[in-house]
Amino acid sequence: MIPYEPEKIETKWQDKWEEQKIYQAIDGSKKQKFYALIEFPYPSGAGFHVGNARSWLAMDAYSRKKRMNGFNVLYPMGWDAFGLPAENYALKNKLHPSITTAQNIATFKRQIKSLGLSFDWSREINTTDPKYYKWTQWIFLKLLEKGLAYRAETSVNWCPICKTTLADEEVLADGSHERCGKPTEKRFQKQWLLKITDYAQRLLDDLNLVDYSQKIRVQQENWIGRSEGAELKFGIKGTESQINVFTTRIDTIFGASALVVAPEHKIINQLEDRIKNIDEVRGYQKKAKDKSELERTDLAKEKTGVRLEGIIAVNPFSEEEIPVFAADYIMESYGTGAIMMVPAHDNRDYGFAQKYNLPIKEVIAPYWLDSKYPPRPDKQTEKREVVTIIVRNPKDKKLLCLKWKKADWQSFPTGGVENDDPKTAARRETLEETGYKNLKFIAQIPGSTYVEFYRPHKDSNVYAHFQYLVFELENEEKIDIEKNEINNHEPVWISENEIESFINVENQLFMWRRFKTPDLIYTGYGVLIDSGKYSGLFSEDACNKMVSWLQEKNLGNATINYKMRDWIFSRQHYWGEPIPVIHCQKCGAVPVPETDLPVELPYVENYEPSGTGESPLANITDWVNTKCPQCQGEARRETDTMPNWAGSNWYFLRYLDPDNSREIAAKDKMKYWMPVDIYQGGFEHTTLHLLYSRFIYKFLYDIGVVPGPEPYAKRRSHGIVLGPDNRKMSKSFGNVVNPDDIVKKHGADTLRLYEMFIGPFDQAVSWNEDSLQGCFRFLNRVWKLFQEKVKEEETSKDILRKLHQTARKVGEDIENLKFNTMVASLMKFINEWEKSFLSKEDAELFVKIIAPLAPHLAEEAWVEILKNKFSVHQQPWPKFDEKLIIEDKVIMVIQINGKVRGQFEMDNQDSQDQAKVTDQARKHPQIIKYLEGKEASKNIFVPGKLINFVI
């Protein structure tokens, strides 16, 4: 037998695949296309690590299977080579970025080849190639033309170490720079911005057009952060001025005890003369401005503010007069930069109100609890003859009205303490420990599960929690509350519309009383109290009615706000695409004419950031000084460059037509290949690259360049690979695993197998080479089997069935990206194969299903051992035989009251027949003793699986 020596076979086939170009995608083929995309890497100095490789390998297996399925597969690769890390690396190593980048790409390509990845290299792209970035610049010109790129003086994040401005997204939550980890500062500077906010709603809506995993979708939604609310005007007493306020909770307006504006708010300048303590206010403004990002995000920080003395706002609903504050917990950039403060129903407002001694007025009552249970030890419970509880089922929002008379409390079907059952007793004990003595009643709502009392947290409160109801409204018949002599034990469903009339009938708001003590703020929806004519309404209804009223009086309107902000598009760096704009004293910012593209990055010796806020390009006078394209006068080029996201926004289009010098890509090619069928990448790019590129693609769609509204039909993300120490693989931790070492030791196929087997593809996994052995062993065994367990005889029926079952499982698992169970099923199969043998034909089937995973071994077995024609990767994916998969014998399980008590084998056909199964099961020796002298009240039968006797 020839031993398995991967180093010998792997390079041999890698060379042959390259030579024969078997992985090239064909433009405009008659075959159905399939575009599989992975995020193209930034070619870093150290080469890539096993974490990077994981998703490429997964998509490689996927692409290989799709090719075998008969698709014309495009699986391309390129280089996202612009950006800060390239520049930093080059600075450190005293080499020009273009040289180091080229070197790094060579390393990456060597590594990629050694893993046997099936990329189509004829379409390789590089974002730093002027022929490529010509089109990055072209897109910018189009954005400029449509008014989606603009310049504005903005507060930007500045990193004093890297001497550059940063996007919000590059600053971590603690205010440090994502790359260097050092604190950042705020600076004001003229910057280019892209109006991604114009696309906010479409970016949100069109998530419906694509298949993204739930996690990605939710994160994008949160990032866009749509919130619906109302904008309304508060008048300032004695002036014509008004303050615009945005709120999502207009239903709480009767509880507003102040207005709070951002320190930068324009009202301060407007009414400067009226503010009696203007010096104090100015001082506060200055202090707020000087605060670093770090201080402003400090959670433990107490809220500060300053009252605008002499300014009184008027609540348009209650006509109450309330003070106005400026505070830095209000963001100028979100909403209107002003809020109404409702301390009783907002945690931040509550903290602020306590500090400044403002009234806390509750206007929303939680409505699902009645205060009767349990009696508060610190308060006299009101005596009432009738108690009503309203419970809202959160699922379908139906409301249940329960009413019973005091006399009947003890007669509830279950639960009264009077007739303690063990569970109730235990509950009462728990309650008594918490300080509630003399408990009289623990009522169980009929049909619901039970009423549980517990201490929620911070041992401040005890409140009652009712488990939700399990009833369904069988018919929607209306119930006349007044007439209905409500049966004390029967629940009565009422619809939400009826609640208002119900309240009127009862006219008893006591039932909304709460358990909470005032130091816990209730921020949810509820029933309005102390809110004038809106009292008694539910929050949702109240919001609608209040907005209508505002519209009528022309005081406000329903509005929508987004958290997402415009995208700062300037960088003060050398290693990026120059922004194609010329600044002329006469004409202003003039776009470079399309015919002059690309604006090439000049070669320059000294490319260190200037640190003044200007890019190093500013020093190259003969490049900077130019003529204005409009007036031909003296002018200067824009010296800022684009962020590294610019080149990656649209790269997937360039793969379709990488050498096109007339357009981004030919229309027919885009029409054929787009959209990307599956886009696989890291979860960390969900709100950056993924959202940005969707925006740019939509823009290109609007100007008629691309054929559809969404670039990626399907997006999945993979879990990151952590180092053996469970930390993120990073050079600074020294836990980076280089695939080269593993390839050298065990071969590429072992690495490929292991990366898939290590754990669920979408979850984070830590690298642990213990089970790498198992994968190597597996391949050795497969190798041995091909040589020793392939015979010129027909495969036994049993093993053939298992082979076809495995083929089905492998195919399904690849489609569902469940690579770990795919490997497991292959391993399971060879455990069977070892006990038997396969015919040559069936061995070939096995080679095909293992080919996407272990392409080298499969090719060697296909060509050299089984003597077939090159290449296994161009064979059709095997069809499993439905009939062969069906087992003829099945194991039936016998349960008594749901517990497994025995099992027996029977014919698959008979196992579908309840009578036959019951009959056989009754005769089973383990079962007889259970059934003796007893009658099974019913039995549950699951065809082909089990029978359950209920005694």
Added chain:
RNA sequence: GCUCUCGUGGUGGAAUCGGUAUACACAACAGGCUUAGAACCUGUGGUCGCAAGACCGUGUGGGUUCGAAUCCCACCGAGAGCACCA
């Protein structure tokens, strides 16, 4: 604080329209092969019991169900993302 995800043997994990929990692999132990080691092969896998078998068992408590890792509620814990977002 908010949003999302997750919690199963010594370990990575499998099983979710509710139906035999622990597939597959690693490690460990025992045995075989071997001068020896490596490699390879076989066996074992919660507790009690000689055994048949019984009982426990998927973070905790409760519920629904003939039957729950899976569905519902609460709690505890871990991870990720966002964060003074009105």
